[in-house]
Amino acid sequence: MSLRLCLLACLVVVACASKDELKPTKWLSANELENLPSLNDISFERLENMPLQKGAQLLEKIYHIGQIENELTPNFVPSASNIPVRIIKSNGDRLDAKLNNYVEKAFAQPGFGEDEVTIVLTGLPQTTPTIKKSMRKLEQAYLQRYNLQEQQKIAQNGQHQKNNEYESTSSEETSDEWKNAKTTSGNLIIIDVGSTLTNFKRYAMLDVTATGAMVAHTLIELTNKGVPQEIIHLIGQGISAHVAGAAGQEFTGHTGHKLRRITGLDPAKLLSKRREYLVGLSRGDADFIDVIHTSSLAMGTPMRCGDVDFYPNGPNQGAPGSENVIEAVMRATRYFAESVCPGKEHNFPAVAANSLKQYKQNDGFGKRAYMGIEVDYDLKGDYILEVNEKSPFGKHAPAQKQISYHGQRHEI
């Protein structure tokens, strides 16, 4: 008798459960919840070895569940003496320093702070080939940009200089566009915040506000020593895009001036936050903020973080050709690096639109914009573009040719 009652009860429960798909327990089962890895069990290596879609879904779950009731409060602040800094000299040599002493060392270099000063905040530890390669490409690109005057002279003299430090890939090096490209000189500084994120938990719990404040104080030191803030270009990668934003805010708080430009290379989803505090790279942190999103639905965020936000191929789990979520993050660095290479500044034309579909249907509007180093500081809004799966990533021409906007077309 009681058994029959039990059975009836079970049937009723099952019937009730399957009636309404909008019942929250359908969205996340107890099993799913139990099976989610803890932050200690997630690693960058593990994420690199997962297919893109799986990695993206895992991260979305961790992110959203972590946002409920704000359980995760940031608690990791690397110390200034532990953050490695690389000063890349104009001949390609690297000078090692730390966050607490790099300013002095930089000033010891001849010609420092006279033209451009590019400061890159890394967002992932350089422990995997993908991440290492992306950073190498970025450094090489800036070296080319800042050494170009030298190289152009040499090319004019009929000699072709082979430099062992560069690992050239044939497609990027054989074009002759750089010979006529406009030149600038400058300094590149890499603040390797990413190297302090030795595990995923530190990544998730990084206090971007406090870290940004530390960086800001070195920027204030730079400007106090005579570097005008208009020539400082702060670039933040992944989670350090938010560190860059916080640095911008702190800089303005103390000096009353805004940094000229901050670029966010795939700003991360912020897993840990303080309640009742606003955090994250956003318009106003500098005079002009441009952002490239290459994994909006995975490690990156779909939220607008800049005055202008570029979404190659529209908001997605990963840019075309990305095999895993880590590679997807680094694509933003790769695209930006490509645009820095002399002659390639216009490799990534984009159009104002809200989706890839709109872009393809030529349903975008307004001027064409160039994603990357030469972006127009007057832009505001969301921009979409198509990119290639492999390097060279830029497609040079948008879906529809807009001859009225742009005279030349670059030949690949």
Place this chain on the structure above:
Amino acid sequence: MNPLRNLCVLACFMAVALATNSHRQSNSLGSSEDPSNWVSTSEIEQLPMLKDVTLRRLEGMTVEEGASLLDKLYHLAQFNRVFKPEYVPEPSKIKGYIVGERGQKIEFNLNNFVQTVKRQPNFGNDEVTIFIEGLPQSWSQANKANRKLIQAYEQRYNLQPYAGQQDSDEQKSNSDEQGQQRRKQNQEQDDNTTGDLVVITLGNLIEDFEQYVTLNVERIGEIIGERLVQLTNEVNVPQEIIHLIGQGPAAHVAGIAGRQYTRQTGHKLRRITGLDPARLYAKPENKLSGLARGDADFVDAIHTSAYGMGTQERHGDVDFYPNGPAAGVPGADNVVEASMRATRYYAESVRPGNERNFPAVAASSYKEYKQNNGYGKRAYMGIATSYDIRGDYMLQVNSKSPFGRSTPAQPQTGYHSYHESWKQQQKNLA
């Protein structure tokens, strides 16, 4: 003793224990990294079904309870893309009215909107403000907030003599406010501001929470955008005089309308204001949605229920957070009332003379604001916000009307010299 019976009793105890265990335990050192400690199965089970979440129910909860419920519903629904923007009311059902010179309502629906406007003499000579309501009028708090905004514009645009259509129970609390406005207006030079006020009562089509979360803001925004293009092309209303104001989910409708307008004309509307832009539960796939900077020349947003009905996310060139990002604002008893406060604050600023009632300072938190760590220019929240402001702004507000505090936490002598008339106003109110 019957072992089966023992087992049953044990099972019962466990069931009771589990059912009442609605507290997460983050007591052990390593457990905060474990997602199953961030939310429990029983918490999820206790969540109501969507059809049981009503505005009435949210009204009956405290601000914290309401925010907690909405938070869970929102985040749990995101990674499975549970909500789809399937609710698309027909244009003929989306109604509204133009406020005529005598304060009368000239009704239209989105299908005959342009024809109705054409029949209005002198439409579009000065400012055109289009207010899109986001919650139904049938709910009293929304109705009151919306009425305040409409009356404020009527006063500003001289669309009716004011002492007019007020409820008697409000007159007492308002008389002081209005008496001062009258004095203010008489003191000021000829107040020639005119304009046209259009109200789109989209909120009336949102009858329950399910419709609220599945509203297809894209489609509605596109339709309204197209109507605005017609206004420009057929009725000669230039984009630089158009100000769209969207409340709650309608803030996003307004943003999309702006983008649609630009897509078709190449020009941007002058300004879009979001009054507590709603959290977007249902998003279109692979598409960027929601109000954003760039949707008009200038986009501003006021967040009064960032952790409740609204969102903490930045949606404008400038985002104001009265009392900092929180579940609600002072004096609001529940998340819905808190959401409506954005409309009340904005309305207050619209009344002539009140434009500077809400001074704000750039900051990342209310705490920072109070410590006077804010930096940058002062900004006035409301109708008089300067169009070159960018960033996040914090301010203090009162828990009852008049809400504006007129002076910030600490006087900032470097930034702003005091106006005597505001000090006088403070004395009159005391």
